[in-house]
Every structure is written in C-alpha cells, then in structure tokens.
Amino acid sequence: MNPLFDQAKTVIPGGVNSPVRAFKAVGGEPIFIERAEGAYLFDSNGKRYIDYVLSWGPMIAGHNHPDVLNAVIEKAQLGLSFGAPTEIETTLAKEVIKLVPSLEKVRFVSSGTEATMSAIRLARGYTGRDKIVKFEGCYHGHSDSLLVKAGSGALTFGVPSSPGVPASIADHTITLSYNNADQVREAFKEAGEQIACIIVEPVAGNMNCIPPEPGFLETLREVCDEYGTVLIFDEVMTGFRFGTGGVQGFTGITPDLTCLGKVIGGGMPVGAFGGKTEIMDYIAPVGPVYQAGTLSGNPVSMAAGLAMMKLVQADGFYESLFAKTEKIAQGIQAVANEAGIPFTVNHTGSMWGGFFTEEPKVSNYQQVMACNNEQFNAFFHGMLEGGVNLAPASYEAAFMSTAHSDADIEETLDIARKVFKTL
Numbered sequence: 001m002n003p004l005f006d007q008a009k010t011v012i013p014g015g016v017n018s019p020v021r022a023f024k025a026v027g028g029e030p031i032f033i034e035r036a037e038g039a040y041l042f043d044s045n046g047k048r049y050i051d052y053v054l055s056w057g058p059m060i061a062g063h064n065h066p067d068v069l070n071a072v073i074e075k076a077q078l079g080l081s082f083g084a085p086t087e088i089e090t091t092l093a094k095e096v097i098k099l100v101p102s103l104e105k106v107r108f109v110s111s112g113t114e115a116t117m118s119a120i121r122l123a124r125g126y127t128g129r130d131k132i133v134k135f136e137g138c139y140h141g142h143s144d145s146l147l148v149k150a151g152s153g154a155l156t157f158g159v160p161s162s163p164g165v166p167a168s169i170a171d172h173t174i175t176l177s178y179n180n181a182d183q184v185r186e187a188f189k190e191a192g193e194q195i196a197c198i199i200v201e202p203v204a205g206n207m208n209c210i211p212p213e214p215g216f217l218e219t220l221r222e223v224c225d226e227y228g229t230v231l232i233f234d235e236v237m238t239g240f241r242f243g244t245g246g247v248q249g250f251t252g253i254t255p256d257l258t259c260l261g262k263v264i265g266g267g268m269p270v271g272a273f274g275g276k277t278e279i280m281d282y283i284a285p286v287g288p289v290y291q292a293g294t295l296s297g298n299p300v301s302m303a304a305g306l307a308m309m310k311l312v313q314a315d316g317f318y319e320s321l322f323a324k325t326e327k328i329a330q331g332i333q334a335v336a337n338e339a340g341i342p343f344t345v346n347h348t349g350s351m352w353g354g355f356f357t358e359e360p361k362v363s364n365y366q367q368v369m370a371c372n373n374e375q376f377n378a379f380f381h382g383m384l385e386g387g388v389n390l391a392p393a394s395y396e397a398a399f400m401s402t403a404h405s406d407a408d409i410e411e412t413l414d415i416a417r418k419v420f421k422t423l
C-alpha cells in the first residue's frame with residue numbers, strides 16, 4: 001500500500017491528474033516520483049528507475065537537462081507570465097518554422113490537446129466543412145471531436161468513445177483504420193467534399209508504436225489534394241523525435257497543418273499548431289476563427305522550448321538517439337527470443353514498443369488489440385521491480401533519450417532477460 005496514493009485518492013479522482021498514471025490497466029499502485037535526472041526517475045522511497053516513459057515523450061535529452069533548467073530559472077526571475085507579447089515567442093516561432101518543413105506561421109498554446117482542437121477548428125473554418133477523418137487507436141488529446149475511437153488511456157480504460165461527447169459532435173467524426181489506404185480512398189469517394197480535414201499521427205504512438213506502411217501517408221496527401229481537404233499531422237508526440245523536422249522531415253510528406261507539443265516545451269506545458277500562411281491567417285485576430293489562451297506563449301515555457309530546440313540541433317544528436325533506440329529494440333527482441341516468448345518489437349526514429357503476439361509484424365489496430373495483455377502486465381511489473389519504468393499500459397509507445405547510456409541499455413536488457421524467463 002502506498003500512503004501517498006491513498007491520500008491522493010481522497011482529494012483527486014482516482015488519485016491522478018491523468019488516467020493512464022493510475023496503473024489501472026496493469027494492476028497495483030503507481031510509484032510516486034520525487035525527482036528525475038538524466039535517464040533516471042527516483043521514487044518517494046529513493047529507488048532509481050531507468051525511464052523509457054520520459055514524461056510521455058518530452059524529455060528527449062533526458063530529465064533535468066542543465067541547459068533547459070538554467071533557461072527556465074533565468075527566465076522565471078523576470079516574471080512568470082504577462083498576458084502580453086514577448087520577444088521570445090517570436091524567437092521560438094522562427095526557430096520552429098526553420099526546423100519543421102510545413103510551417104510558415106505558428107501559434108503557441110499550452111498543451112497538445114489545445115493544439116489539435118484548435119487545428120481542427122481552423123480546418124473547419126477554412127474549408128467551411130464539418131466532417132473530420134481520424135484513425136482508430138490514434139489519440140489526439142481529449143477534445144470532443146477527437147475522443148472517438150481514441151487510443152492511449154481512452155483505449156486502456158475501455159472508453160475510446162467517451163460518455164460526455166454529444167452524439168451530434170461525434171457524428172461529424174469519421175473513424176478509419178490506420179494503415180488502410182484503400183479504405184481512405186473509399187471514404188473520400190463517398191464523402192470527400194464534406195471532409196474538412198484528416199488528422200493523423202504520422203507514426204502512431206498511442207496504440208503502442210505503429211509506423212505507417214509505405215504508401216499510407218502518401219495516400220492521405222493525395223486525397224486531401226484531390227478534395228480540397230486539410231491534411232493535419234499530429235506531431236505532438238513525433239515532433240523532434242524523428243530529426244528536427246519530425247515525421248514530415250523524415251518522410252518528405254508535407255501536411256497543411258502540423259500540431260506540436262511535448263518536446264517543443266522541453267518539459268514545460270507547451271503546444272503549437274502551424275502551417276501554411278493562407279490557412280493560419282484564418283485565425284483571429286487576422287481571420288474569423290477564434291482561438292485564445294491566458295498562458296499561451298508563456299515566457300518560461302518558451303525559454304524551455306528554445307533551450308530544447310538548441311539541444312536537438314547539436315551535431316550527432318539524432319544519430320546517437322536512433323542508434324540507442326535500435327540497440328534497445330533489437331536487444332529486447334533478442335532476450336524475448338532467448339526465453340521463447342512470442343514477442344515482436346517495432347521501432348522507428350526514437351520510439352519503440354513491444355507486442356506480446358505470435359505475429360511477426362504488427363501494423364494495425366486489430367493486431368494491437370489481439371495482443372496478450374496478461375503477459376504484458378506481468379512483464380511490466382517485473383521490469384518495474386527490477387528498476388525499469390515502462391508505460392503502465394500496453395497501448396503506449398516507449399521513448400529513448402540521449403541521456404540513456406550503453407550501460408543503461410545493458411542493465412535494462414539484463415533485467416528483461418530475467419523477467420522474460422518468469423513469464
């Protein structure tokens with residue numbers, strides 16, 4: 001029994017401020033974190049964990065990186081929030097526009113949810129259409145239009161289409177199968193002229209880690225061009241994880257709008273959406289589509305983001321990150337094979353994930369849903385006890401940081417080797 005969790009439950013629903021943290025999917029009780037440094041978390045009893053959750057993605061250079069921390073401290077000394085423009089917002093905007101291919105203009109918000117919600121509204125306002133397309137198992141935050149057949153915690157807790165979302169709103173959301181290009185073409189033949197946007201995770205990371213099949217993202221670009229539909233890449237998770245240009249830089253497929261979050265805030269609450277000037281200028285105060293935020297472009301968050309943008313542009317940053325990701329992915333696959341456990345690892349960029357399945361390749365939602373969750377849960381708890389922090393649900397991707405050393409990866413594999421033998 002964790003007394004901190006008991007106390008939390010008396011004043012916070014489920015004891016957590018975001019459902020996936022509650023360990024409901026895997027059983028048991030969450031660890032409470034005291035501090036973090038580099039590749040490690042330390043819990044309230046001082047126990048150290050090698051961390052592959054990284055605050056659900058943002059800490060790409062490891063926890064508490066001194067450059068980000070110092071930027072935050074320095075900026076905070078000048079005042080925490082002004083509700084008025086600051087130069088650093090323009091500096092960060094210019095930096096992000098330089099790095100992410102589709103961006104000509106960008107607006108900062110405070111979370112990924114706000115970014116996707118605002119991008120959808122903008123696409124609807126710009127096209128004058130109501131319908132949107134999303135993909136089963138993709139999660140784009142918790143706004144009403146997007147909590148339909150959603151991934152991540154919504155999937156874990158069996159509420160992919162949440163109560164509280166009016167049917168009249170959900171009716172405008174068309175949900176298709178990820179990696180099924182034919183189905184996308186069919187849907188557009190039927191209703192293409194009514195569809196404002198397609199929103200997609202260009203690598204899905206909220207039903208574990210599912211890369212796009214060759215041709216899938218290309219098809220989305222083609223149908224959007226043909227029907228005058230806005231293509232939105234939700235790169236809240238993938239932004240800066242596949243190189244400075246996100247998945248769009250990695251694949252060369254350019255969306256009309258891009259949503260960012262996580263890494264762009266360096267661990268502070270930041271989101272952003274941006275794209276072509278023609279579309280972005282539909283946003284107030286230039287255009288009629290309303291969007292606002294008391295803390296949007298917060299100077300301390302901007303400073304953290306700017307420090308992070310400098311880090312990711314360092315020579316060799318991504319080569320090292322991708323090599324480490326490959327090492328952990330291949331290593332985990334090898335130790336599962338040694339133990340004779342049916343297991344398939346996906347990895348791409350700096351994201352990875354393991355599936356307890358006989359299938360040699362996992363590329364869609366149905367395959368993810370058919371995986372052995374009991375085995376995952378036992379594996380999760382074994383790893384946690386051994387000192388490795390994985391996401392407490394089988395529908396989440398794992399992340400790598402530049403702070404993970406070869407020794408951390410070896411230690412992780414030694415622990416995994418022991419745990420697989422117990423399954």
Ligand SMILES: Cc1ncc(COP(=O)(O)O)c(C=O)c1O
Nearest residue numbers: 111112113139140141234236237
């Ligand atoms: C792809 C994606 N989009 C949007 C979101 C929502 O971001 P936030 O949790 O910051 O609201 C998340 C994560 O939660 C995400 O992974």
Ligand SMILES: N[C@H](C=O)CCC(=O)O
Nearest residue numbers: 018020056152153206396
């Ligand atoms: N998978 C989600 C974000 O990427 C997990 C974060 C959360 O819901 O708390």
